[in-house]
Amino acid sequence: MPELPEVEIVRQQLLQVLPGKEIVACHVLTPRIVRQPEVAAFEKRIVGSRFGEIWRRGKYLLFQLGKWELVTHLRMEGRFGLFDARAPLDGYTHLLFTLNGGSQLRYRDVRKFGTMDLLEAGQAASAPFLAGLGPDALDLSYEDFATRFQRPRQVKALLLDQHVLAGVGNIYADEALWRARVHPSCPADRLSEPERRSLYEGLQETLHEAIACGGSTVRSFVDMLGHAGQFQLHCHVYGRQGEPCERCKTPIVKAKIAGRGTSFCPQCQRLRTSVKIAGPYEGRLSP
DNA sequence: AGCTGCACCCGAACGC
DNA sequence: TGCGTTCGGGTGCAGC
Numbered sequence: 047m048p049e050l051p052e053v054e055i056v057r058q059q060l061l062q063v064l065p066g067k068e069i070v071a072c073h074v075l076t077p078r079i080v081r082q083p084e085v086a087a088f089e090k091r092i093v094g095s096r097f098g099e100i101w102r103r104g105k106y107l108l109f110q111l112g113k114w115e116l117v118t119h120l121r122m123e124g125r126f127g128l129f130d131a132r133a134p135l136d137g138y139t140h141l142l143f144t145l146n147g148g149s150q151l152r153y154r155d156v157r158k159f160g161t162m163d164l165l166e167a168g169q170a171a172s173a174p175f176l177a178g179l180g181p182d183a184l185d186l187s188y189e190d191f192a193t194r195f196q197r198p199r200q201v202k203a204l205l206l207d208q209h210v211l212a213g214v215g216n217i218y219a220d221e222a223l224w225r226a227r228v229h230p231s232c233p234a235d236r237l238s239e240p241e242r243r244s245l246y247e248g249l250q251e252t253l254h255e256a257i258a259c260g261g262s263t264v265r266s267f268v269d270m271l272g273h274a275g276q277f278q279l280h281c282h283v284y285g286r287q288g289e290p291c292e293r294c295k296t297p298i299v300k301a302k303i304a305g306r307g308t309s310f311c312p313q314c315q316r317l318r319t320s321v322k323i324a325g326p327y328e329g330r331l332s333p
Numbered sequence: 334a335g336c337t338g339c340a341c342c343c344g345a346a347c348g349c
Numbered sequence: 350t351g352c353g354t355t356c357g358g359g360t361g362c363a364g365c
Contacts, residue, residue, distance in 0.1 A: 078341090122342085123343095155342095156342085156343070156344070157341085157342045157343060157344085158341085158342060158343085159341070159342065159343095197334090197335095198334085198335085199334085199335065199336090200335095200336095203335085203336085304336090305336080305337065305338085
């Protein structure tokens with residue numbers, strides 16, 4: 047499932063092949079993926095456009111296309127791939143962008159959760175779903191982070207809230223919390239200053255390391271070339287419930303926190319006794 | 334303001 | 350073996 051590091055990998059790979067290519071035909075096979083404009087207008091407007099810059103904002107991928115800007119979100123399992131335009135289609139392919147020279151950019155998505163918005167160039171930043179995003183997690187100073195983590199919300203909920211900071215998903219939130227030795231239920235405004243600093247550093251380290259590893263492959267992520275990421279092999283808590291913590295050997299637990307499956311070490315991420323939370327460990331799924 | 338639950342979708346994992 | 354059920358994941362929204 048693509049989070050910031052996976053989207054960044056895809057961006058870097060698309061940047062190798064798309065700039066300068068012109069879209070000579072566009073076919074939307076699954077209308078629900080396209081949110082705006084309506085499908086016929088989407089197909090018509092995008093034809094004749096040439097790929098330019100490719101940006102990332104959190105988990106969103108933005109393509110400069112002449113007078114248009116294509117904004118995509120891969121959600122769970124969306125993937126782009128470059129094919130020969132004559133190659134056979136599979137049942138999970140939802141959009142086709144035929145390029146000059148005979149190649150074809152295809153969008154595949156088993157869950158059909160991904161989205162595409164075609165906006166006028168320069169209008170994307172003010173679109174509600176982008177304007178509301180917090181600063182990108184990779185482009186966030188400690189001072190800004192510290193200000194945003196002074197609220198009485200559970201740290202895990204804040205890490206996942208794209209309005210607070212953009213790009214962090216479930217895997218990297220859990221990993222950053224483990225590195226910082228912070229309990230996911232701790233209210234952010236009850237973090238000590240060293241804890242807040244550790245959390246920031248843990249998050250930066252986690253994201254940079256994941257990009258260096260080519261992302262994480264959980265469920266299905268593969269890059270443009272079909273290569274799986276390796277970061278999941280570096281995970282300390284995610285997907286490791288029941289296994290001993292690498293620091294203290296206490297079994298990792300998985301609980302439902304902030305409405306999400308959350309893996310953590312109950313020993314080295316324990317709450318200080320002065321910090322109270324409602325219903326500690328409520329909804330615990332495994333010992 | 335912050336939380337919980339739900340819808341979206343469908344493969345995987347599980348239960349019988 | 351083969352069916353049926355449940356679950357999860359990111360986002361946006363409704364309701365409390």
